[in-house]
Every structure is written in C-alpha cells, then in structure tokens.
Amino acid sequence: MEENSQATQNHPVSRVDITLPADADGKSHVVSTFRYGEPGARPKVYMQAGLHADEFPGMLALRCLRDLLDDAAARGRIIGEIVLVPQANPIGLTQHGDGFLLGRYDEETGGNFNRDYPDLARMIGDTLAGQLGADPAANVATIRTAMRAALDAWSPSTTVDALRRTLLTLAIDADLVFDLHADNDALKHMYVGTKLWPDAIDVASETDMRAVLLAEVSGGNPFDEACSGPWWTLSQRYPDAAIPPACLAATLELGSNNDVDLRDAEDEAAALYRVLERRGVVTGPTDAEPPRLRCEATSLTAMEQVKAPVTGLVAYRLRLGDSVRAGDVVATIIDPLGDSVDVEATTDGLLFARHNQTYAWPGKIIGKIAGVAPLETRQEGQPLLSD
Ligand SMILES: [Zn+2]
Numbered sequence: 001m002e003e004n005s006q007a008t009q010n011h012p013v014s015r016v017d018i019t020l021p022a023d024a025d026g027k028s029h030v031v032s033t034f035r036y037g038e039p040g041a042r043p044k045v046y047m048q049a050g051l052h053a054d055e056f057p058g059m060l061a062l063r064c065l066r067d068l069l070d071d072a073a074a075r076g077r078i079i080g081e082i083v084l085v086p087q088a089n090p091i092g093l094t095q096h097g098d099g100f101l102l103g104r105y106d107e108e109t110g111g112n113f114n115r116d117y118p119d120l121a122r123m124i125g126d127t128l129a130g131q132l133g134a135d136p137a138a139n140v141a142t143i144r145t146a147m148r149a150a151l152d153a154w155s156p157s158t159t160v161d162a163l164r165r166t167l168l169t170l171a172i173d174a175d176l177v178f179d180l181h182a183d184n185d186a187l188k189h190m191y192v193g194t195k196l197w198p199d200a201i202d203v204a205s206e207t208d209m210r211a212v213l214l215a216e217v218s219g220g221n222p223f224d225e226a227c228s229g230p231w232w233t234l235s236q237r238y239p240d241a242a243i244p245p246a247c248l249a250a251t252l253e254l255g256s257n258n259d260v261d262l263r264d265a266e267d268e269a270a271a272l273y274r275v276l277e278r279r280g281v282v283t284g285p286t287d288a289e290p291p292r293l294r295c296e297a298t299s300l301t302a303m304e305q306v307k308a309p310v311t312g313l314v315a316y317r318l319r320l321g322d323s324v325r326a327g328d329v330v331a332t333i334i335d336p337l338g339d340s341v342d343v344e345a346t347t348d349g350l351l352f353a354r355h356n357q358t359y360a361w362p363g364k365i366i367g368k369i370a371g372v373a374p375l376e377t378r379q380e381g382q383p384l385l386s387d
Pocket of ligand 1: 052055114181182
C-alpha cells in the first residue's frame, strides 16, 4: 500500500491518499483520508462514510464536517486527532448496473463490504497471555499495539480484504469510530454495542436518532464491531485484567440511501462537531446538557425484520415513524395477477425502515420495527443484520 501525502507545509490539515493493490482486472483504487491534529494526540476520532458505496448522506455530512474542521484547525481548536474518510469504498464506487451505482456487495468475491472484518480478539488473544494487569491505561496500550501488529502481519489475498485492512488500520486505535451508513428508506438510527450504552447517548441524541439498536454480537463482523468488540471479548477472556471498552464505535444510519440534502448534511455535520466538542476532541463546551434523545435504546434481538411471504407489489399500510402494535398490517403484498396477502407485525414498536423498491418476493425484508421485547427468532451470535 502506497501513501501519498498532499499536506502543505505548516498547514494543520493534510490529505493522505492510500493506493490499494490492483484488483483482478488490474485496476487500482485510492482511499483518500483527511487528517486533523497531531498524529498520536488524544482523543483520536475516526469517521468514514460510504463503506456501502450506494449510501450517500454520510458522504455529504463528512464533506460539510470538513468545512467546520478546516475552520477549527485554522483557529487552533483541534485538541485530538481526527481522521475522515468521506468515501471509504473506492472499489464499490466503480460498480454500476442498470443506471444505478451498486456498491453493497463486492463483485469479485460477492461479499458484503460491511461484513467479514477480521476478529482481532481471536487474532491477538493468545499473544496477550501474561501481558495484562490492573492498570487499564497500560492494558489499552498493550492491546492497541497487538492489534496494529496483527493487522500489519495480515496479507490480504483479495482487493476487498486489502480495503478492510486499510480501513481497520486507520481506525483500530481510535477512541471514537463512527461508520456512516444509510438504509433503504429509513429514519435515522444507530447500531452500537450494548456495553457502550448509555455512554454513547450524546452521539445518538445530538444526531437525533429515532431508534438505537444494541447488541454485543450482531453477527457477520461489521466494521464498527471489529473496532469495539475486541475490547469486551478480551475482557471476558481475561476477567482478572482491567480492560475497558476503549473504542466507542457505532454505525450511524443517517436516513435513506439517496438522501443528498445540503441542509440535512450541514445539520448532521454540526451534530458530529458538537460530539467532538463534548468529547474534548476540539475546544468548545463540554458540560452542556445534551438534547433529549427521542427514542429508547432497544435490543437488536427485539428488532423485527418484516419479511414478505409471497411475491408481489408492496403496498405499505404504515409510514416511517408510525407506532406499531403486534397484529397491525404493515403492508399488503398484491399479486397483479391474483391474490393479496396482508403482512402483520409480530411485535410492538416503531416502524423505522421500509424498502424503496415496492416489489417483493418470499423472504425479502420490507420493513424494520424497533421493538422492546426480544424476539424468540433472534438470538445474539446469529446474523441479526440484513445482508
Ligand atoms: Zn450500509
């Protein structure tokens, strides 16, 4: 991997382009990063957008955040280190079909770009034996060093794994990691580790999340859990050592995939900036009461994925943001040539996501409901996210 820095002398902001090894077709892809503050300064924050390359609002939010951070840097207000990757998936950005950008699955391997990140707790677990003690700060440093060494030693055999390694290497030693996504047609919602709640409540309330889904293991090893999960996994493995959850990583779903709205993006950038102030990454107020969070955090095992039982047109009977009771009809699937079937919710909660292509087939997820009561069909460790 080749790094190409375009920092101007004495300027506190730098752009560093990282070239990935060429893919099977001989194409090279570049991951562009924007860096603020002194390397090694704390807290370190890493934010990326567009890991699913067809999810746009986060890309614009980070573009707007750069304006705020450029200004903060010019005023000497950056305390920590900030790394922004506004387009985290240059491979996905080259994948078009039928006039649409695709970018959720890698064409070469078929894999989802936000799954199958390496399990660093497993990779470094044995090497930590005898190295950890009662000092949490020392343990954090030891574990971060081991994680970086494990990523350095990993030789990816595919371009998409080289991308995974690059992104994870940028993020793995950060105190805060925000992976900006969007859902098909959705209200803002957030996925975060159970152990990170309620610590992450300011992130959710500043960004005005309407659902917060908690899991320790959501299945499939997404990016945020590759950063945060090793801390609690290692804490379970070494219960006598003081291992804090040292990386607050969250997936922020900033609405619908195609939301490209300057005013919304400016609001989101301002919200992320306030989080940076609160967390002491940039100078600013740290003690103001965060805004009220407009939802309760609920377990990801209580989130119903509403699935179509048959093929047909999807006529939604409920809108995003509607409160749902078990038995309510979420949608009617209509066969243009025949019958109609009502699809009922099986839990109480809030309908926060729908699908924007209103045609379904058996098993297609056409809605998501943030419920309160864990569902028997959903257990931690199974794949709880949509593929
Ligand atoms: Zn996504």
